[in-house]
Amino acid sequence: MDHLDQLEAQSIYIFREAFARLKKLALLWSLGKDSNVMIWLARKAFFGRVPFPALHVDTGKKFPEMYAFRDRYANEWGLDLRIEPCPPIDAVDPTLPPAARSAARKTEGLKMALAKHGFDGLIAGIRRDEEATRAKERVFSPRGTEGGWDVRDQPPEFWDQFNASPPPGAHLRIHPILHWTEADIWAYTQRENIPIIPLYLSKNGKRYRSLGDQDITFPVASLAASIEDILIELEQTKVPERAGRALDHETEDAFERLRVSGYL
């Protein structure tokens, strides 16, 4: 087994544990490179089908390329796609800095979707290497009834034994690709020939390294015009992946505050 085989086998194991131990699952699909790999892995785990809904919590501010991608592949991949809206910006904590506040709409949309469907497990494509607070996550991460994450009291998790009994009204976040890196995602996308949104590839000297909402995501300077180029670039670069995400740079703890209150 090579490195990608190991990552894949571990993710499949996590998917199957979640499906065996939780009653009502949904997979959060943000249309980006990570969640596309995640859907691919789900199809591997369940022999070609995704046996739970794919949830797109839609801010309405994604790039047109992302919506086109969603509509095409939801169909081609046979997904049970649920599109859930987010509340307007006025409904969001005004003490947050502007970009974080804009991003927090997604947390609110997520809470509304949870209340509406009563999911006890939400599968999310976060990775440890993306961001320091995510590095502290569990694979099965309990969330309070308000969707909050209590970083001071995370349950023990070892030997691939996961805590899968959320108390009533609470839910679990399940992270099947927590152990992957950005380079792993691209290498696997290339190996498996998984479709990607063209915004990730260089155009006029710039590309998006991480895709979010149009108003708070920016391209970075890059000449990487193919996945092969991206892999070479990642070997060399010292620029963090989320450099183009405005909310990470507003205040020291903006991202942590978002995550503790339920953001991904």
Added chain:
Amino acid sequence: MNIQLATAAAARDVAQAPAPAISRPQVRIVIVGHVDHGKSTLVGRLLHETGSLPDGKLEMLKAVSARRGMPFEWSFLLDALQTERDQGITIDTTQIRFRTHAREVVLIDAPGHAEFLRNMITGASQADAAVLIIDAAEGVRDQTRRHGYLLHLLGIRQVAIVINKMDRVGFSRERYQEISDEISAHLKGLGVQPTAVIPISARDGDGVAARTPAIAWYGGPTVVEALDQLTPAKPMDAIALRLPIQAIYKFDDRRIVAGRIESGSLKSGDEIVIMPAGKIAKVKTVESWPVTPIAAPQGAGRSVGITLDRELFLERGDVIAHAPASVRDTKRLRARIFWLHDTPLTVGATMLVRIGTMETRASVVAIENAVDPGELSSVGTQSIGRNHVGEIDLALARPVAADTHADNPRTGRLVIEVNGRIAGGGLVLSVDAGTRGVPVDIVPVESALRSDERSARYRHNGAVVWLTGLPASGKSTLARALERRLFSRGGSPILLDGDTLRAGLNGDLGFSPKDRAENIRRLAEVAAHLARNGHIAIVAAVSPSRDDRAEARRIADGFFHEIHVAASADVCEARDPKGHYQKARAGQLAGFTGTDGGYQPPLNPELALDTGMTSVTEAADEVERLLRRSGVLFEDLADLAANI
């Protein structure tokens, strides 16, 4: 925003680029040790020395420190959480990547505080190797010993020792030797040989990536060199096959048994035994996606899906092995465990035990050698306190397939769950073989008929219709009406009346809760067998216990339809066709379910029928509708005729 990335074109010009990340061996290393002995500082320094920090990160943190009026600490790089920076401690484990020339390193930083031992274990359990850090001035402390012990329990055998803050002891070689001797002796007592003992000053960089004049007397590896010597965990291919079943999927016409191969390997055509029941089968195919089936042998670590050459009742938690080297089944285990829960574990406690994908209720029969691994003092035999370790004897509620940790490190370990949360875990020391320590040489013989042949003739699929209710609620009457009706339409109903079977098959059983449970189990096994062979088994049995019925549902799996025959107690007593109520009221029938209140009505039956209000015909109509809705009875024969 304008950020300059190294461009792909520029990258190609770099002649001596390291091998791509995915082809370098990856090793997972946990850093453990007493609080304030400098774990996070060492990690921060390592990231800096290996050029692994993103641009601007150091400057950003220096600016943040200045703004707060605090001196910059390397540990700020890791202690990402606001609370952690405020208090200067690591709360939860974190992971960070960097690369040396030889390795792709996943560094797991684990907290040192005793109260966060669960987080240290969470981090350390994922590691191939460990770095144990000791403050040169403070020396070996409780938490150092505790972590050493836990590394051993977690199965980590490669441990590099780092003696930090050598600057505080004037880089004294004697002090280094003293600590080195003490910790080496401690670890050797646990069966762990340190791979190196390295004197360093993480803050200033001595011994981290380079040997400096201050430690000129030291001839061993630097920390970076020591990391390069640690090796990834060996694959488990060489030992016997263990495939714990995670689930059985029936998404299409395939019945796929899914799970991860924990050890050994497997390919289509293999003869396998499924424990604890000892059933035998052959692997028909190894299924995959997008290409299926696959012929190549599948080794340890693979998450696979297989189909078998016969229809067996299997479930999550069963373990697939090769017949000559089968796993044992047992209801008794001895384990060495660490305990993380606030409430001590006591003799007599009941809890949930998980081994692989299996879970069962269990109780603690005995505790021995409970110790605080920090002080290494024995603390009794009645309970194991938080963060202490001990050996326990466990009685399991049902037979499970288990190995000892010595035989198989992956299937020979367990965790204990209390209130839905993992509370402890440890290694299986011994397995008290159950009645079937080796696979039974039973080869279930498959029916000569296919299920679709039978369903074409009977116009229905197999099913178990389980009628439960108080004595005299009308179960047998309804069962007989249903039997007659299904037979009239050409079907194959078979009545399994509780009382009738007690006259023969279950004649050895009484009415204790244990005997009642066994009675229900046998009824369910027979009914499930009939259903699998295309018949509709109609069970009429009081079956008062909710747990026993849940077990019956488990046995009969998708065939099971629970129907609550729910006449009121007054109606039942008024009917009393067998005179049981009258006898019980007269004190001649002890423990009679109709009068002792021991009946537990179903919470979510497929159907509930009040036979006090409904006629027998109406009730049978209702059941028939249920069977149509559930696809047991067919409406249309046209497509099936060809199979007759």
